[in-house]
Structure formats: C-alpha cells, structure tokens
Amino acid sequence: MASAAFGVGAYTPSEAAKLLRMQPATLRRWLYGYDFDHGDGPREMPPLWEPQYGCDDDGPLLGFRDLVEARIVNGLRRSRIGLPTIRLCIDRAKEILGDHPFSTKAFKTDGRRIFLDITQGVEEPRLIDLKDRQHVFRAFVLPTLSGFEFGDAAVERWWLIPSRKTIVIDPERSFGQPIVADIGLLTSRVVQDVKAEGSVERVARLYETSGRAIRDALEFEAGELADAT
Structure with a gap:
C-alpha cells in the first residue's frame, strides 16, 4: 500500500x-x-x-x-x-x-x-x-x-461495537484497519496472539487490556458481531 x-x-x-x-x-x-x-x-x-x-x-x-x-x-x-x-x-x-x-x-x-x-x-x-x-x-x-x-x-472514526467502544476503525491509527481501541492492536493480530498464547486471558494480561476487548476482537474477526454494521 x-x-x-x-x-x-x-x-x-x-x-x-x-x-x-x-x-x-x-x-x-x-x-x-x-x-x-x-x-x-x-x-x-x-x-x-x-x-x-x-x-x-x-x-x-x-x-x-x-x-x-x-x-x-x-x-x-x-x-x-x-x-x-x-x-x-x-x-x-x-x-x-x-x-x-x-x-x-x-x-x-x-x-x-x-x-x-x-x-x-x-x-x-x-x-x-x-x-x-x-x-x-x-x-x-x-x-x-x-x-x-x-x-x-x-x-472521524467508526466504533464497530457502539455500546462498548472496544473495537474501532480510525483513519489516523494503523491506516484505518480495525484495532482494539485502548491499545491500538490490530484485531487480526489478536487472533494470532491468542493462538500463540493459548488463551484470551493471557493475551489480555500481556497487553494490559480487558478480556472483553480481546474477545470482541476475536468475534469481529470471525464475523460474529451482530452490531458491527
């Protein structure tokens, strides 16, 4: 790009x-x-x-x-x-x-x-x-x-889960790719890290964010968020 x-x-x-x-x-x-x-x-x-x-x-x-x-x-x-x-x-x-x-x-x-x-x-x-x-x-x-x-x-930005504001698309961050809002981690990277670390909780501790944010990122990448559109 x-x-x-x-x-x-x-x-x-x-x-x-x-x-x-x-x-x-x-x-x-x-x-x-x-x-x-x-x-x-x-x-x-x-x-x-x-x-x-x-x-x-x-x-x-x-x-x-x-x-x-x-x-x-x-x-x-x-x-x-x-x-x-x-x-x-x-x-x-x-x-x-x-x-x-x-x-x-x-x-x-x-x-x-x-x-x-x-x-x-x-x-x-x-x-x-x-x-x-x-x-x-x-x-x-x-x-x-x-x-x-x-x-x-x-x-300026698109909150993919408006009720929780955990996952965001912001053109001024990571060229607008979906990220975990509080830490700026690409949701696609979350999938890789959970596979490598073996659990949501370990990844959440690693990045000092909530388990909810990590699970939301996984659900988004899997296409399972009902309110993502």
Whole structure:
C-alpha cells in the first residue's frame, strides 16, 4: 500500500467489502464503474462517486470516507432502491454538502430533511410517497449511521461495537484497519496472539487490556458481531 496516505485510511476492495458485509465485485462497480451491453452496443457506467484514491500500480484503494459512503449506499440497496435513483440522490446531495456527502456532519445532524429533499420527485416507486421515503430513511439509512463518531466536519472514526467502544476503525491509527481501541492492536493480530498464547486471558494480561476487548476482537474477526454494521 505504497499509495496509502496518513489520516485517510486505506482498504483494498476485499477488505472494505468484508467490513461492509457485501461482495467485493459490487463495491468495485460502485467505486470504479463498469461496462455493459445495452443491446444496441456497449455502454459505460461511471462510478457512483469519485473515490479518495485513484487506481495505481498497487491496485485500487478506498479511503475511510469511501467506506462510510459505501455503507450508506449499501443500506439503500438493501431497501431495494435502484442504482440510478441512488446515483441521482448522491449527485443532489453533493450539490448541498460537497464531495462524499453522506459522511459529512451535516448529513448526520440534518439527515432526515436532506434525505427527503434529495429524494423529492424521483421516479423510484418506493420513494414517491412521503411516508415511504420517511420509512426508508428510518429503517435503512439511519441505522447505517450507527457507530460513526463525527468531528467538526465529517466522520472521524467508526466504533464497530457502539455500546462498548472496544473495537474501532480510525483513519489516523494503523491506516484505518480495525484495532482494539485502548491499545491500538490490530484485531487480526489478536487472533494470532491468542493462538500463540493459548488463551484470551493471557493475551489480555500481556497487553494490559480487558478480556472483553480481546474477545470482541476475536468475534469481529470471525464475523460474529451482530452490531458491527
């Protein structure tokens, strides 16, 4: 990851997709566009938004704010909103909030009104009625903001277990890889250390942290945290 920048975070599509619980190929299509056959010839579908990193010799990388945007887009897709509608919503939101609009503090603080504004008049059947739009925001968009900690302008970190704040993704620490918050240890390293030491308790004593934090790291790496997304 020679292109990784401090404070931006750096994730391969596979790493980001694992965090978001989605397919890497889908994420690549959102971030880098794709070609398709429309019947009358090939067409090109542009990216949904401009990623924080370009695609260089090291391959494509996502930044932390790309991760946040993708999490919210994934929530909209789970609500069966079509990509053309999502693309329109992103473009409208960018006019109000700038690039990476869903990861701004303004979207967090005034998200409901902004969402209703950017979906007004769209042809998507689920979003034509005001009640349906309100339902989509409450049921699919609002939960995707859970765990995000905002600074003055934008999301600064993502607590993967908001109720305990043991595991965090922070672009200013370990290039945004998941870590045990109080000691900065990569959750992937926790798995190795527990195997080597033979128990959670021994690793907790070794790093002077709680057994709960070590167990949370193990559960996260195993994909067993229900509230990680």
